[in-house]
Amino acid sequence: xxxxxxxxxxxxxxxxxxxxxxxxxxxxxxxxxxxxxxxxxxxxxxxxxxxxxxxxxxxxxxxxxxxxxxxxxxxxxxxxxxxxxxxxxxxxxxxxxxxxxxxxxxxxxxxxxxxxxxxxxxxxxxxxxxxxxxxxxxxxxxxxxxxxxxxxxxxxxxxxxxxxxxxxxxxxxxxxxxxxxxxxxxxxxxxxxxxxxxxxxxxxxxxxxxxxxxxxxxxxxxxxxxxxxxxxxxxxxxxxxxxxxxxxxxxxxxxxxxxxxxxxxxxxxxxxxxxxxxxxxxxxxxxxxxxxxxxxxxxxxxxxxxxxxxxxxxxxxxxxxxxxxxxxxxxxxxxxxxxxxxxxxxxxxxxxxxxxxxxxxxxxxxxxxxxxxxxxxxxxxxxxxxxxxxxxxxxxxxxxxxxxxxxxxxxxxxxxxxxxxxxxxxxxxxxxxxxxxxxxxxxxxxxxxxxxxxxxxxxxxxxxxxxxxxxxxxxxxxxxxxxxxxxxxxxxxxxxxxxxxxxxxxxxxxxxxxxxxxxxxxxxxxxxxxxxxxxxxxxxxxxxxxxxxxxxxxxxxxxxxxxxxxxxxxxxxxxxxxxxxxxxxxxxxxxxxxxxxxxxxxxxxxxxxxxxxxxxxxxxxxxxxxxxxxxxxxxxxxxx
Numbered sequence: 001x002x003x004x005x006x007x008x009x010x011x012x013x014x015x016x017x018x019x020x021x022x023x024x025x026x027x028x029x030x031x032x033x034x035x036x037x038x039x040x041x042x043x044x045x046x047x048x049x050x051x052x053x054x055x056x057x058x059x060x061x062x063x064x065x066x067x068x069x070x071x072x073x074x075x076x077x078x079x080x081x082x083x084x085x086x087x088x089x090x091x092x093x094x095x096x097x098x099x100x101x102x103x104x105x106x107x108x109x110x111x112x113x114x115x116x117x118x119x120x121x122x123x124x125x126x127x128x129x130x131x132x133x134x135x136x137x138x139x140x141x142x143x144x145x146x147x148x149x150x151x152x153x154x155x156x157x158x159x160x161x162x163x164x165x166x167x168x169x170x171x172x173x174x175x176x177x178x179x180x181x182x183x184x185x186x187x188x189x190x191x192x193x194x195x196x197x198x199x200x201x202x203x204x205x206x207x208x209x210x211x212x213x214x215x216x217x218x219x220x221x222x223x224x225x226x227x228x229x230x231x232x233x234x235x236x237x238x239x240x241x242x243x244x245x246x247x248x249x250x251x252x253x254x255x256x257x258x259x260x261x262x263x264x265x266x267x268x269x270x271x272x273x274x275x276x277x278x279x280x281x282x283x284x285x286x287x288x289x290x291x292x293x294x295x296x297x298x299x300x301x302x303x304x305x306x307x308x309x310x311x312x313x314x315x316x317x318x319x320x321x322x323x324x325x326x327x328x329x330x331x332x333x334x335x336x337x338x339x340x341x342x343x344x345x346x347x348x349x350x351x352x353x354x355x356x357x358x359x360x361x362x363x364x365x366x367x368x369x370x371x372x373x374x375x376x377x378x379x380x381x382x383x384x385x386x387x388x389x390x391x392x393x394x395x396x397x398x399x400x401x402x403x404x405x406x407x408x409x410x411x412x413x414x415x416x417x418x419x420x421x422x423x424x425x426x427x428x429x430x431x432x433x434x435x436x437x438x439x440x441x442x443x444x445x446x447x448x449x450x451x452x453x454x455x456x457x458x459x460x461x462x463x464x465x466x467x468x469x470x471x472x473x474x475x476x477x478x479x480x481x482x483x484x485x486x487x488x489x490x491x492x493x494x495x496x497x498x499x500x501x502x503x504x505x506x507x508x509x510x511x512x513x514x515x516x517x518x519x520x521x522x523x524x525x526x527x528x529x530x531x532x533x534x535x536x537x538x539x540x541x542x543x544x545x546x547x548x549x550x551x552x553x554x555x556x557x558x559x560x561x562x563x564x565x566x567x568x569x570x571x572x573x574x575x576x577x578x579x580x581x582x583x584x585x586x587x588x589x590x591x592x593x594x595x596x597x598x599x600x601x602x603x604x605x606x607x608x609x610x611x612x613x614x615x616x617x618x619x620x621x622x623x624x625x626x627x628x629x630x631x632x633x634x635x636x637x638x639x640x
Contacts, residue, residue: 059606064206065247065535065614070624072635077101083637084145085249088620091116099625113150113620120151124159130167135178137163138171141238142181145248145640149618152242156572157504164523166478168235169220175228176265176272184230184253189279189287196294202252203639208299209534210246212236213254213291217278217310218331218366221450221477224310226260227273232308236330243571244527244578245615246534249640252302256291258284288317296325301596303533303541305330305526314366315414326538328529332414333546334522335367335448335475336374338568339500341525341550342518343375343444343471345557345567346498350469352443354382357393360442361418362433362483363449363476364398369414371446372396374550376417377543391417395440401431434459441466447474447483455484460492468496475502475520486517498559500567516558518566525553528578532585535614537596545588552584553577575615582611 061068073086080100081087088096090111097103120140127133137159141148152159161167171178185202187195202208216229233253240246259276260266266275279287295304306329309317318329328334347353359375361368372394379390396403396418403411405419429435437445437459445463447455455474463470470493474483486499487508495510500518507514529549533541556577558565569577586607589595601607626635633639 060610060613063610063614065209065250067247067616067621068613070622072626072631073100073623073637074626074628074631074635075100075637076625078105079637081105084142085634085640086623086637087144088623089116089144089147091620093622096623100623113147113618116144116147117151117154120147121155124151130162131170131174133162134167134171139180142183146618146620149241149248153618156242156574157570160523160571161504163238164235165220168231169222169478172219172225172228172231173222175225175231176268176270179272183234184255186227186230187254187256187287187291188274189256189258189283190274192287192290195287195290196298199254199291199294200298203299203633205298205300207633207639208250208252208302210237210240210251210305210530211254211295211299211302212251212305212307213256214307215256215258215288215309215313216260216273217258217308217313219308221481224260224262224265224278226262226265226271227255227257228265229308230255236305236307239523240527240530241616242527243523243574244531244582245575245617246527246531247616249634251640252299254291256287258287284313288313292321292325301537303327303530303538305530307331311366311412315369315412319413323540326533326541328526328533328541329370330522330526331366332370333374334370334526334529335520336371337529337546337550338520338522338525338553339371339446339473339475340374340378341553341557342473342500342520342567344378344550344554345518345559346444346469346471346500348557349498349559349563349567350443350471352469354379357444358440358442359394359444359446360433360436360440361394361396362445362447362454363451364396364403364415364418365448366414367475368396368398368446368448369412369418371448372418373414374546378547378550381547388417394418395420395436395442397433397436401429402436404430434462437462442470443467444471445473447476449483450476450481451483452476452481453484455489457488457492460484460489460497464493464496469498470496471498471500473500473520475500477502479503479505490515498567513564515564516566518559518568519571520568521571524569524571524574524577525549525581527574528552528581529585531578531611531615532582532589535582535597535611536586536589536594536600538585538589539594539596542588542592542594544592545585545594548584548588549581552581556580579608579611579615583607586611 060066075083091113092102124133124136127136187198212233214229214233216225219225219229219232230253233255237251237253241248257273259274259278261278265271304325304327306317314329314332318332321327361372376387376390379393380387402425403415403419404422406422411419428439472489476482486501486505489497489499490508490510500520502520504519505517507516556569557567559567590600601610
């Protein structure tokens, strides 16, 4: 994605919306390869970027995370070819083949990265099904990381559902059967004394920037997958590299193996994790704490991303550690951030304000309460209210119906704040969505229930009676679990609804007009937040930093210029989006005195170039041979 501030034929315009500045980058046209084997909305649109050499800033080439210039390498011969981070395959130059002893180990023809990508894509297309494609991509990642990431970026929308949800979920379910080689750090709750030592083997204190950790209890809507959860940690880190340029050699996927309550796995003789019931209580808490304290001791500047922890644990673990370390939970905060960005865009289109919100949250699990929290905080900040007052604008609905204070003993930590007084619902049906909508008269209806077709025609039409432009967000994944189909919502509201979904959908039509359906894809948000946290070396990830990220994402909404466009930007533009989010996060971290990195530019233009220079790109760097005793672990192929 081109920088809008470099004089290479690009230019920008600025527009102030929602109280913040939106920068529009005008780019020359590029052609996209089209493949008939995929649907019209999963096309092969790629994430196009100028090379690092074209956009590098000489003032920032000295930075530790800069990827300009040659890469030190102490490996030679077949050892170099076995290093995924340093291997170039057929693209090694004649000089490199000579200097690193590669003659005789490679075919004679020297190819470019682009030629390698074309061959790899043909191989990818020959795979018989999506799981086979996922396995093929995993194998490629283990051989040549630059080629792996470049291939995906060139076919981003087509490959995203292969390397991530929904296909990655299938790979996780089959982890023990498809297993070939380990990837990541496996920590065992029955060997807590080894946690620090097991973590220590992944690098020195300055070597790790980003850690994703899971206990595998609530994976991608498919539940408890035990040790197979390591693949969600791996997949999330792949997304951070693709979408925000987090260095793949400086990230660490971790699984906390606490056992599993999945009977199918417990009865599977090939299952690779602890074959015992999931450990809970004090022993579990001590294990999580041992991990956090060890990670902070060993990698004091690392950012920790909690992923797919179970409903009883996700919120309370985040609440415990968010005031101690820079950490994030994508299920709680990421979904909330991207959904709030869509709401802010929708409010702009419908000419409403945060103070006007009346929200029914249908599904009050980790995602639902996480979204509610982000909305509550935004309302409180905007209107100068307390969080308790702001929460009264949100009606959370779960299996028993509207959450009530009389249910307190059965509510999770994250649900309690949203429980309503029982007197409000005395004599009223609080367990029927249609009756709830009649009573509340919401202008926003959000679904995280995984209850298919819960948003019926009656429910949507009832909502539309009370608001001119209803915001309807069926977010449950996968597609078969969506609360309603966008084309039905559009038809039931005569094209007036503003829609966002949890999975990609094609545009919908009404009255001869097309309307783009926004996808609330966390990948447009959490990578940029992580990039900002990593580059600023923030002490904590504050609420204000998340709000800054949300505003930066909302400012990129296509709907701000055309109400028939999507409420959120497309994932194909994600690297550019991540730059803007990272800048906003860094600025807020500096303003709050949380940033530990020195020399962060205060000038907006310089800050943008400072961020871009430290984003990893899938491009082959020249290799410089160095002695084994005079290089880093990266130069020895020991990281990643």
